[in-house]
Amino acid sequence: MIKEFKNGxxxxxxxxxxxxxxxxxxxxxYSSNWDAEISPMDLAIVWGKLAEPEYGRFxxxxxxxxxxxx
Numbered sequence: 737m738i739k740e741f742k743n744g745x746x747x748x749x750x751x752x753x754x755x756x757x758x759x760x761x762x763x764x765x766y767s768s769n770w771d772a773e774i775s776p777m778d779l780a781i782v783w784g785k786l787a788e789p790e791y792g793r794f795x796x797x798x799x800x801x802x803x804x805x806x
Contacts, residue, residue: 741773748774758783761797762804780804 739746762780766772780799785791798805 739774741770746774756781756783759787759792761792762799764799764802778802 739748758781760779761782764778766776766778778799780797782792782797786795795806
């Protein structure tokens with residue numbers, strides 16, 4: 737897929753297909769920088785034991801511009 741932007745274009749090539757089962761613990765949307773054109777949303781997802789309520793209640797998640805912190 738080729739994505740056109742006002743300052744040029746990007747070619748996005750799918751390399752793999754996968755399925756994920758987990759829980760979204762944090763979400764952040766972006767709109768002002770060039771990378772928001774390619775990826776307007778970041779999701780922090782946990783799986784396995786961290787997705788179970790009895791484990792997840794002991795952890796706090798936060799986001800800071802495309803970085804995730806426990």
